[in-house]
Amino acid sequence: MLVQKQPSTLDNALTLLEIISHYSSGISLAEIVKLSRMAKTTVFRILDILKKRQYLSYDVTTEKYFLDVKAFELGxxxxxxxxxxxxxxxxxxxxxxxxxxxxxxxxxxxxxxxxxxxxxxxxxxxxxxxxxxxxxxxxxxxxxxxxxxxxxxxxxxxxxxxxxxxxxxxxxxxxxxxxxxxxxxxxxxxxxxxxxxxxxxxxxxxxxxxxxxxxxxxxxxxxxxxxxxxxxxxxxxxxxxxxxxxxxxxxxx
Known part of the structure; x- marks a missing residue:
């Protein structure tokens, strides 16, 4: 019986970045979880890493995530x-x-x-x-x-x-x-x-x-x-x- 391989953390991170890239006005954690079909704890952990590395920014007023400058600087x-x-x-x-x-x-x-x-x-x-x-x-x-x-x-x-x-x-x-x-x-x-x-x-x-x-x-x-x-x-x-x-x-x- 073949065991389905779980996506790696890198796969998940790229998936989240791709989702957020479609929302230049920002996207909430709940929406990201829904679209990614990942566990909320997994999504939150990855988003926190991306935010610390400046690939994402978070607006506390709207409670939404945005692509940040490091995502731009990749190319x-x-x-x-x-x-x-x-x-x-x-x-x-x-x-x-x-x-x-x-x-x-x-x-x-x-x-x-x-x-x-x-x-x-x-x-x-x-x-x-x-x-x-x-x-x-x-x-x-x-x-x-x-x-x-x-x-x-x-x-x-x-x-x-x-x-x-x-x-x-x-x-x-x-x-x-x-x-x-x-x-x-x-x-x-x-x-x-x-x-x-x-x-x-x-x-x-x-x-x-x-x-x-x-x-x-x-x-x-x-x-x-x-x-x-x-x-x-x-x-x-x-x-x-x-x-x-x-x-x-x-x-x-």
């Missing part, structure tokens, strides 16, 4: 199947062509942003940013748009760390940063005015899910002279695109 190609990236790419390509500057998509992780996609326009300038790289949130436009909508405890945690001054324009005064984040929530966009690289200005806007949870941000970056000249047009375009991406994300969940 940018794999990201193409995630709703946020797949939806954003056509918009960013079109914007880069229209504005003739470099456009980025990024997500938040523990005080940093991680670049997920980059579309270059005809006037694109070389930057230190590339897909998969990290940058601090407090001095980048993408980071400010992401940090502004984090819980206050997370903001304070990030700002309690040493803040590097990359240029003479980098803001490292914590009260000033708090004020700038409040302004982001009022204005709906953020600016990096040569805070990371001299001569480079970036403008960004946040992207939200159905629960108004910030899941990413998009930006336009380029020569300060050109970006300031096109500032109002860029802000308008970014706000429209962020709204469109957010709307499409909400429809999928």
């Amino acid at each position: 940018v190609k794999g990201l193409m199947n995630i709703s946020l990236v797949g939806i954003s790419i056509p918009y960013l390509k079109k914007l880069a062509t229209k504005i003739n500057e470099t456009c980025f998509l990024a997500v938040y992780h523990d005080g940093s942003i991680i670049y997920l996609y980059k579309a270059e326009g005809a006037l694109s300038v070389k930057t230190n940013s590339h897909i998969g790289s990290r940058m601090p949130v407090y001095c980048t436009s993408l980071g400010k748009s992401l940090l502004a909508y984090q819980p206050l405890v997370e903001i304070n945690k990030v700002l309690s760390r040493p803040l590097v001054q990359f240029t003479t324009k980098t803001i490292i005064d914590r009260e000033a940063i708090h004020n700038s984040l409040a302004k982001v929530c009022i204005d709906g966009y953020s600016i990096d005015d040569e805070e990371v690289e001299e001569g480079l200005t970036c403008i960004a806007t946040p992207i939200f899910t159905k629960q108004n949870r910030v899941v990413g941000a998009i930006s336009v970056a380029g020569s300060s002279f050109r970006i300031i000249q096109k500032k109002e047009i860029i802000i308008s375009e970014l706000k429209n695109i962020s709204s469109s991406i957010s709307t499409e994300l909400r429809k999928k969940n």
